[in-house]
Amino acid sequence: MTTRIRVGWRASVGLAGDVLAALPVPLAFPLLIALYYGESPLPFLAAIAVSLALGAAFRSVQDPSVNLGPREAFLAVALIWFLVAAVGAIPFVVAGVGTVAHPINAMFESMSGLTTTGATVLVDFSIHSRSVMMWRQVIQWLGGLGILILATAVLSEVGVGGAQLMETETQTQDVNKLTPKITRTAQLIWGIYFGLTGLAVVVYFLLGLAFDPQMDLYNAVAHAFTSVATAGFSPEPLSVGAFHPVIQWAVVPFMVIGSTSFVLIYFAINGDPMRLLRNEEFHFYLGAMGTLAAIVALALFLDPSITFGAEATLRHAVFNVTSIVTTTGYASTDYVAWAPAAKHMLFMGMFIGGMVGSTTCSIKSLRWLVALKSFRRNLYTAIHPEAVRPVRITGKSVDESAIRDIYAYLLLSIVIFFLLTVVIVVDAERTGLRVTEFEALGAAATTFLNIGPAFGEAGPYGTFASFSMTTRAVMIVLMWIGRIEIIPVLVLFTKAFWTS
């Protein structure tokens, strides 16, 4: 008896083909930059050719009679994120400059980009062409767009790790402005994303004109791409630290907005700001970020070795905490040099994440909020076992199965994070790389939770190129798994997914 495959894989592959076939559109942007600056267009032409060919091949197996259900969606999501990252690596390999000429490194850079992580294996930023550097930014912006669609239209439908709790249109049918079609929602969310990116370009460019000639149009576009996407790549080796303090302050709100639920932003723009302002997840997210920033600022003020001056100390505390909690990964200064207290606060911040339904990564505020409330409920029912207490978020009670999903998700995230740490430590030992446990923990968290920089070698001004090839290969896989919320990838490895 042969086992029948019960997944409509043709539909998933076909969908991945559709996405690949559309990739030449974003690839055209660095191509135009290359033509403008008189650089070689070859890297992008090659990638365009591959994506068109792969796209056509995948689309040929498309079976329009297969319906796209949850299984097909999981498979398609996993495939799309992996294949787009693979195609995105081609320009780095073809350009053949620096560390990223190696396929594994190119894949690392591309995956780090697409997953809006922002960890880099580049060592010398200056040897790369402006078009290749812009491609890194574009791929992060694409990753942000992709995750918004995934979060609002796909994950909330199939309910991964409590994602069904997100305020999507399905829960807001009483509001006549959102239409019941997923595609329409996706378009609304895109519109906000495009608008915010455009606004960031204008703000950065105007501030550049006023304060800092280094923030030219190229840098304004490059940073606009990666701040709303909470992604974190920068063509500058010093990241946002390369710019005038006013510009650094201006980047903060864009990171914060990028990590705020786009559905709630939509309501706010359409005259219902109270939905956002009353949202408990929003309070938790801002509260956690504010508290951490205050503690870090205090730690820096008390540290005699820090001699920034008051404004700069506050700015570095706020900027870097925001960058870590929103999972962006920019840096305004090399915080690797900070005292342990401040660094450990940043490490803690890595696990928080922004709001569900945004471009943020990591565990996300909603999951923590539900877990904390559920835990507080358990303390109460320990004394009153008969009490029935639903966990409420912004007045709405949370389904018990969603709470179990969230606990499972938290446990899974923490286990995988520890396993990755062990891999990093053991592999560093094998290759003779000097990595402290704290640095290994940081590197594991920053890649798996898609933040960007960590500490030590992996710091904001360091490079992941120092880790061994094996470690980097594992990191590529975990960035991929972490970004699409673990479950869609893990289910692919179960027998039940394919056969039952």
Add this chain to the structure above:
Amino acid sequence: MHVVIIGAGEVGTSIAASLASDHEVVVVDIDPDRAEQLKYELDVLTIAGDGTTSEIQSAADAGRADMVIACTDNDQTNLVACGTAKTLGDGFTIARVKSTEYLRTWQGNEGAFGVDFMVCTDLLTAENIVRVIGLPAAIDVDPFASGLVQMAEFEIGPESPVAGQTVSEADRFESLTFVGLFRDGEMTIPRGDTDIEAGDRAVVIGSPESVQAFATDIAPETTPGQADEIVIVGGSEIGYQTARLLEERNLKSRLIERDADRARWLAEQLPNTVVMEHDATDTEFLSREHVDDADIVVTALGSDEQNLLVSVLAKRIGADRVIAVVDSPDYVTVFEEIGIDIAINPRTVTAEEITRFTYESVAENIAVLENDQAEVLELELTEGCALVGRPISDIVSEIDARFVIGAITRDHKLVTPRGDTVLEPGDHIILLVDSDSVGEITAMA
């Protein structure tokens, strides 16, 4: 007045009994034996048959009726009966319902189902329970405008903090109006500088929440507050509505419900109530949860037997006051005789509410105060009547009748009347009127 009553159960019979002497009453019941029996009990005309059909309603002369009261035990039957009555004539229709859903639909669109007034048994019972719990200091309490507004009369005790204050000092609440003050049996219309003395009786009109808060002010000893333990046993519709109304008045309660799904539903609907899933007849559970220390226990379980058992149990372990919902009117005295403090019968409550409506008056709802010295009326203002389109201060200065407008409801929202408030058609006004001026005021509405 020609009144047609459809349904000769407890409610219908009780209404018929109170109307029979002064009015021409026809009672319709589907059960021929019941119809026959009632003919001998009361001086009314009885008709056996389906009261929802126009054939039977025509036989009862419903087309000519001033009032059609549908009060069978079935919600749908009552709604259809009212709808049928509206096709035959223009009598005022009253429907008794259990479901709060129908009540909400009707409130959202007055005149829905052809019903002119809807009495929701369970909600009404819950309102009664909450009034008994919340306002033990009040001499008289009456709801107006479907429960949006309350009128309450309090006697100011010598210990009361408001004795010796002026009206404006005592009335700290936005949505409360001081409408009348009785001293030595004489009514005065209070003004801001009127002094309140011990022994006075004060009449206030306002939102139920503000009346509750006012009661706490004047009688802090007897009015329950945040610290008082209220336990509701049984998550029936009455139990649920009671907990919900208590939440609205900022009183916290604990609700014990046996069924897991119902308990979960209740917990979701009642964020400020502690819902416990357990069998309330388990004494070990009751003492572990300190129900013996409770100030008030309400039993609202499915059957009289269960309510009796739990009430006796609660009283035995030491609860202060026990209020029981009793489904059968015959048992009310039994409950009270064995020491249950208050027994409330939903049917009696419903019948009383409907009977209040049969007073011949343009007023939709009235309460009579202090040996008929004054009345509190609810009037619906019609298009073009003498009261609309002008600020209240103008009306007051023009008419020499003694009255105070205590509350206005507009589109089911409470509007606190001020001198410059302009009345609009469709508004319901709740006002206190000197008995001598009632005719003059109602003629203007």
